[in-house]
Structure formats: C-alpha cells, structure tokens
Amino acid sequence: MKKTNVAVGVIVALGVIWTGAAWFTGKQLETHMDQLVQNANTQLNAYAPNSRLKISYQDYQRGVFSSQTKLVIQATSQTEDNALLKPGQSIVLNENISHGPFPFAQLKHFNLIPSMASVHTELANTDAVKKLFELTNNQSLINAETRIGYSGATDTALKILPIDYQNAQTGERAATNGGVLNVSADSKGDKVSLDSDIGSVALTSKNEMGQPVLFTLNGLKVSGNTHLSPEGVRIGDQAIEVEKVNASINGQDALTLQKLKGTSSFDNQSGKIGGNIDYHVDSIQLQQQDFGEATLKMKLSQFDAQAVKTFSDNYNAQMQDLLNQQGLADDPIRYQAGVHTILLNNLPTLLKGSPAISIAPLSWKNEKGESSFNLTANFNDPATVTGTPQSLSAMVNRVLKTLDTKLNINMPMATETMRHVGLAEGYQADEAQKLADQQVKGLAAMGQMFRLTQQQDDNIITSLQYANGQVNMNGDKMTLEQFLSRYMLGMPTNEGMPQ
Numbered sequence: 001m002k003k004t005n006v007a008v009g010v011i012v013a014l015g016v017i018w019t020g021a022a023w024f025t026g027k028q029l030e031t032h033m034d035q036l037v038q039n040a041n042t043q044l045n046a047y048a049p050n051s052r053l054k055i056s057y058q059d060y061q062r063g064v065f066s067s068q069t070k071l072v073i074q075a076t077s078q079t080e081d082n083a084l085l086k087p088g089q090s091i092v093l094n095e096n097i098s099h100g101p102f103p104f105a106q107l108k109h110f111n112l113i114p115s116m117a118s119v120h121t122e123l124a125n126t127d128a129v130k131k132l133f134e135l136t137n138n139q140s141l142i143n144a145e146t147r148i149g150y151s152g153a154t155d156t157a158l159k160i161l162p163i164d165y166q167n168a169q170t171g172e173r174a175a176t177n178g179g180v181l182n183v184s185a186d187s188k189g190d191k192v193s194l195d196s197d198i199g200s201v202a203l204t205s206k207n208e209m210g211q212p213v214l215f216t217l218n219g220l221k222v223s224g225n226t227h228l229s230p231e232g233v234r235i236g237d238q239a240i241e242v243e244k245v246n247a248s249i250n251g252q253d254a255l256t257l258q259k260l261k262g263t264s265s266f267d268n269q270s271g272k273i274g275g276n277i278d279y280h281v282d283s284i285q286l287q288q289q290d291f292g293e294a295t296l297k298m299k300l301s302q303f304d305a306q307a308v309k310t311f312s313d314n315y316n317a318q319m320q321d322l323l324n325q326q327g328l329a330d331d332p333i334r335y336q337a338g339v340h341t342i343l344l345n346n347l348p349t350l351l352k353g354s355p356a357i358s359i360a361p362l363s364w365k366n367e368k369g370e371s372s373f374n375l376t377a378n379f380n381d382p383a384t385v386t387g388t389p390q391s392l393s394a395m396v397n398r399v400l401k402t403l404d405t406k407l408n409i410n411m412p413m414a415t416e417t418m419r420h421v422g423l424a425e426g427y428q429a430d431e432a433q434k435l436a437d438q439q440v441k442g443l444a445a446m447g448q449m450f451r452l453t454q455q456q457d458d459n460i461i462t463s464l465q466y467a468n469g470q471v472n473m474n475g476d477k478m479t480l481e482q483f484l485s486r487y488m489l490g491m492p493t494n495e496g497m498p499q
Contacts, residue, residue, distance in 0.1 A: 033057055033069070043189045052076045053084065067097045070124070085128055092124035119146040135163040152187025160198075171212065173204040179220075192234075195223040211250040219243025229268040231305040233312075235275070239263045258283035266300075272353065273308055274301035289420040292366030292413075297359070304353030311350040318342045348382040351399060355379055369413030369458075375405045393469030393480045402467045409460040415440045451476065452487070 040055045054076050060069040073091040075084075085091070098118040122140035125133045132141045144158040162178040179198035185191065198220040207213050219242060226236030242260040246253060259282035266275030277298040284291040322328065322338045356379065361372040378401040389395040415436045422432030444460050447453030453462045454474055465472040471483040478486070 089128040096120040191227040193225045235266040256285040273303040287424040303355040307352035368416040369410035406463040
C-alpha cells in the first residue's frame with residue numbers, strides 16, 4: 001500500500017511539475033510575443049526591404065497546455081497598392097501553440113526533445129487568399145509544424161496540399177501533387193538549412209495561335225545549408241535537382257530536359273566572397289530530337305563582401321522603383337533600358353576588390369564529340385584608377401584587367417547537332433545529313449576567311465586574350481581600337497595590323 005501511495009504521489013508530483021512548466025512556458029511565450037514579432041519584421045526588412053509588408057499578432061489566448069493567436073501580414077500603407085496586398089487586405093496565419101517542455105504536438109510524433117513550444121500553423125481564409133481556398137476545397141493550402149527550442153532555434157515541417165485549378169473559359173490549368181519543405185534556423189535567422197521535395201507541377205495555357213501549351217516539371221528537390229556573413233551576405237551550400245522538364249505544343253513535345261542538377265558553394269575569407277556554381281543536364285531533346293548533354297562550371301573569387309551587400313541592396317531598391325513606374329508593363333523597351341542603366345550604375349560597386357570570374361567549361365556533348373567554351377576574366381576596381389580616361393582602351397582598363405577566352409567547336413559533334421536540327425525542321429534523313437555537312441564546313445571556311453577561327457584536325461578553334469589595351473586574336477596582336485574596327489564595327493583598317 002505504501003509503495004502504491006508513493007507511486008501515485010510521484011505521478012501526481014510529475015503532473016504538477018509538468019503543468020506548472022507548461023503554464024510558465026505559455027506565460028513566457030506571451031511576454032515575448034512582441035519581441036518575436038519585432039524580430040520577424042527585422043528579418044523581413046532585411047531579406048525583402050521593398051516588400052512594404054509588416055507582421056503583427058492579435059487575439060492571443062493563453063491556456064495551461066496550449067495557446068492560440070493569429071499572425072497578421074499587412075501592407076505598411078493602407079492607402080496605396082502593394083505588390084502582394086491591396087489596402088485593407090491581410091494574410092492571416094492561425095497559430096495553435098503547444099507549450100513545453102514536452103509539447104503534446106511533439107509527443108504525438110514520439111519527439112522527446114525538450115522544447116519551448118510546438119506551433120501548428122494554417123492559413124486563414126481571408127479576401128487576399130480566398131482563391132487559394134477555392135483550389136483546395138476550403139482547406140488551408142499550407143500546414144506547418146514548428147518546434148521552437150529554448151535557444152529560440154526553430155525546425156519547421158511545411159506541407160503543401162495538392163491543387164488542380166482549371167479555367168473553362170481560357171483553358172488554363174495549374175496542378176501539383178503538393179510537396180514538403182523542411183526548414184531549420186537559429187534564433188537570429190543567421191544559420192538556415194532547408195530541403196524540399198515537390199513531386200510534380202503541370203501548367204496549361206494557350207499560345208498566340210490558340211494552341212494548347214503544356215509545361216510539366218517532375219521531381220523538384222531543393223536543399224541548402226547557409227549562413228550570413230558578417231556583412232549580411234548569405235553564403236553556404238545549395239543544390240537543386242529536377243528529374244524532368246517538358247514543354248509541349250498542341251500535344252507535340254517541343255523541349256525535354258532530363259535530370260537537371262545544380263550546385264553552388266560560397267564562403268567568406270577575410271571579407272572576400274568566392275565559390276563555385278555547377279550545372280549539368282543529362283539529356284536535351286528538341287522536338288523529340290536528341291541534342292546531347294550540357295555542363296556549366298563557374299568560379300567566382302575575390303568579391304568584396306560589403307560591396308556585394310551594397311550592390312544587392314541598391315539594385316533591389318532601384319529595381320523596385322523601376323517596377324513601380326506607371327505603364328512599365330506595356331513598355332518593354334523602357335524596362336530593358338531601365339535595367340541596363342541600373343546595372344551600369346551599380347557595376348563599379350560590385351567590382352570593388354578586383355574580383356575574378358571563370359567559366360571552365362561551358363560544354364555541349366553528344367555521341368559524336370564535345371564542344372566547349374572557356375573564359376577567365378580578372379577585373380579592376382574602378383575606384384582605384386585615377387584620372388579621366390582619354391581613350392577607349394583606358395575606359396575598358398578601368399574595369400577589365402585581363403580576359404582570356406577559347407571556343408572549341410568539334411566538327412563531328414556540330415554536324416550531328418545540325419543533322420538533328422534538320423530532322424526537327426522536317427528534312428529527310430539524307431537531306432538533313434547533307435545540309436549539316438555543308439553548314440559546318442561552310443562555318444569553318446568562313447571563319448578562316450575572316451580570320452575569326454582556325455581549324456585544327458576536326459576542331460574549329462578561336463581564342464582571344466586582352467590585357468592593357470592589347471588584343472591577341474588567334475595569334476594576331478592588335479590594339480583594342482584596331483580589334484573593334486576589324487571585327488566588331490565593320491570598318492577594316494590596315495593601320496598597325498599584322499600582315
């Protein structure tokens with residue numbers, strides 16, 4: 001009897017402790033809600049300074065083991081339109097918070113790690129998102145489970161419901177079988193890791209000729225493990241995989257990409273950012289014709305981290321101002337001119353620290369061979385170059401220190417490619433082969449006639465180097481002005497040219 005009484009007493013004591021801890025955690029959460037929302041707004045302004053959105057909370061109802069509240073996303077101005085929300089509109093997230101130290105929501109998943117809270121999030125049906133609920137039979141498109149540690153770190157598992165939207169009048173359709181997104185972040189949002197898996201996406205529309213166009217994407221996976229540099233630039237490792245991309249017109253395949261993989265890895269050494277970008281496509285098909293595989297490998301180095309942050313902030317702010325201009329959507333020429341001006345104005349900032357870029361290689365390969373393009377560019381910091389440039393070479397030298405490029409076109413590979421182009425255009429096999437031979441041989445002859453290329457064995461080769469105002473084109477040395485006159489401007493000159 002005494003042992004039974006002791007056991008009952010222990011259970012009661014544990015229950016009291018758990019209840020007290022849960023109540024205390026709930027009270028802590030309530031007192032820290034203002035700070036949590038303030039931190040969220042700070043991060044929103046840091047990552048999307050031109051979003052013109054703000055986050056707040058309302059209707060906080062605290063219980064012993066759980067609490068409820070609503071997170072509200074609104075435009076910062078209630079008198080002018082926002083890119084996402086109109087005045088008076090809001091996006092509301094219903095939050096059901098299970099208190100720690102062992103939230104019931106986590107215990108249901110056999111997660112015994114002590115946590116401050118576990119939050120279940122659903123989208124509320126407001127005017128701003130009512131169309132999303134029409135796609136999901138009045139269910140929240142997203143459902144998220146977030147574990148909040150006592151350090152403030154979070155782990156979120158977000159599920160996206162399948163949707164199938166159809167517009168009978170226009171013939172448009174959008175469908176996906178849903179997916180999952182897992183995100184972990186530290187208390188400051190500095191270190192973030194994610195992985196996602198989206199099964200399939202299908203979009204149907206009509207082109208200008210009224211033909212149905214179907215775009216499908218299968219097996220999309222995105223992952224990353226990143227953090228902020230001291231300057232506020234997000235660096236780290238990221239990856240993307242797509243099993244298959246297909247575009248068809250009127251039921252006929254126009255483009256198919258198989259197994260697209262991309263990775264990037266960047267770090268920060270003493271205030272300098274550098275890293276690698278790699279992309280590869282296993283198979284490219286145009287109109288059911290095999291065009292081989294492609295690879296891109298890039299390396300970036302010596303980018304000043306603070307300059308990158310300043311460039312990014314200025315570029316994003318100026319682009320937002322450009323997009324807010326009246327009538328821009330109907331004036332693509334003005335839009336392109338605006339983007340060009342923004343890039344030129346901010347380029348000197350990005351080149352601080354004399355960075356370098358290399359492509360080694362951009363390659364295209366089929367069963368007959370491989371063609372490739374390589375490039376290495378070393379830049380000058382325009383701020384370190386004094387004086388007013390008195391010539392074109394001097395202007396280029398303010399930005400470009402050295403340039404080294406080489407293009408290698410494998411003739412059997414190019415012939416095979418052009419054969420498939422002919423087949424795609426409807427030529428018979430023998431005609432397509434004959435036409436491809438003529439085109440590639442003609443390209444080689446024309447390139448040599450205009451001294452643009454050289455032929456070595458079965459390869460068409462061209463190389464170009466630049467440094468200090470001097471150009472070396474396939475072994476011919478000349479000034480930059482002579483090069484432009486000879487190759488770019490169509491005004492031949494013999495002055496100073498090698499014979």
